[in-house]
Amino acid sequence: TLGKTVGTIFALISVVLYVYYLSFMLAPQILKLGGQLLETVPLIVLEISIAFITILFTLNVYLTSIRSTQSELISKNKQLTQKNKEITRQHEEKIVMLKEIHHRVKNNLQIINSLIRLQSHKYKDDKFQLLFDDIQNRIFAMSAVHERIYKSQDLSDINIYDYFDELFKDLLNQYGANEKVAYTLNTEVEYVNAQHVIPVGLILNELISNSLKHGFKSEGNISFTYFLKGENAVFDYRDDGKGYNVDEVSPNFGLELIELLVEQMEGEMQVISSIGQGARYIISLPNNLD
Numbered sequence: 481t482l483g484k485t486v487g488t489i490f491a492l493i494s495v496v497l498y499v500y501y502l503s504f505m506l507a508p509q510i511l512k513l514g515g516q517l518l519e520t521v522p523l524i525v526l527e528i529s530i531a532f533i534t535i536l537f538t539l540n541v542y543l544t545s546i547r548s549t550q551s552e553l554i555s556k557n558k559q560l561t562q563k564n565k566e567i568t569r570q571h572e573e574k575i576v577m578l579k580e581i582h583h584r585v586k587n588n589l590q591i592i593n594s595l596i597r598l599q600s601h602k603y604k605d606d607k608f609q610l611l612f613d614d615i616q617n618r619i620f621a622m623s624a625v626h627e628r629i630y631k632s633q634d635l636s637d638i639n640i641y642d643y644f645d646e647l648f649k650d651l652l653n654q655y656g657a658n659e660k661v662a663y664t665l666n667t668e669v670e671y672v673n674a675q676h677v678i679p680v681g682l683i684l685n686e687l688i689s690n691s692l693k694h695g696f697k698s699e700g701n702i703s704f705t706y707f708l709k710g711e712n713a714v715f716d717y718r719d720d721g722k723g724y725n726v727d728e729v730s731p732n733f734g735l736e737l738i739e740l741l742v743e744q745m746e747g748e749m750q751v752i753s754s755i756g757q758g759a760r761y762i763i764s765l766p767n768n769l770d
Contacts, residue, residue, distance in 0.1 A: 625638065640672040660700070661700050663701070664702075667705075716762050726751050
């Protein structure tokens with residue numbers, strides 16, 4: 481459109497200049513010189529005509545070039561639009577596929593949990609029941625992540641506060657401690673990468689389970705804070721239960737699992753606890769939130 485407008489204006493200016501030259505410059509010269517000029521008039525007219533034709537030819541070449549360029553641009557825009565549509569379609573298909581995968585993983589974990597629950601009914605010993613409960617809680621901590629992923633619009637990040645809150649509520653309900661144990665939850669970070677959430681969720685699951693099983697005689701409080709500090713993501717977990725002597729505690733699977741997960745994530749853990757003073761765990765992990 482711009483090329484056509486410029487070309488039209490250029491042609492009009494050329495015609496106006498041509499008419500102006502004939503009317504106001506050439507005609508008076510012809511009248512003044514009279515007969516002497518009559519002999520040269522055909523030659524002058526021929527030269528002017530050639531010049532005008534040259535101008536028109538150049539203008540035509542210019543307009544043709546503009547039209548060709550515009551046609552090329554339109555064709556490329558159509559190709560780009562088609563490619564964008566194809567990329568969008570493939571992206572949407574991948575999202576649907578990934579959500580379906582997470583949904584199936586979550587369902588499979590629930591099936592495993594159900595099988596464990598059925599198997600646990602064969603054992604009447606409380607120690608075995610506690611072991612089965614621990615296994616089920618760990619599986620729930622993982623399946624909850626997959627459930628949140630396939631229900632979320634964003635497959636890469638999870639609302640960390642909602643996930644932690646769900647873990648607390650499920651475990652309190654599991655141990656029948658809803659009315660006995662209160663908890664406070666604070667998170668400085670809103671969304672965390674899904675790959676980072678599963679090990680962190682397992683660690684929190686072990687800490688809550690440990691407090692509910694061994695930390696409280698009757699009632700108690702748990703506080704959990706998740707925040708950023710420099711290059712690290714830090715969570716500070718504490719309860720006001722009976723506590724224990726760190727140097728004297730016998731190793732158990734839960735604490736060993738926590739230490740293993742912290743080591744795998746190249747983090748550090750500090751345990752602060754003593755008899756009658758509750759327990760506190762400060763765990764610092766590389767900031768893999770993105």
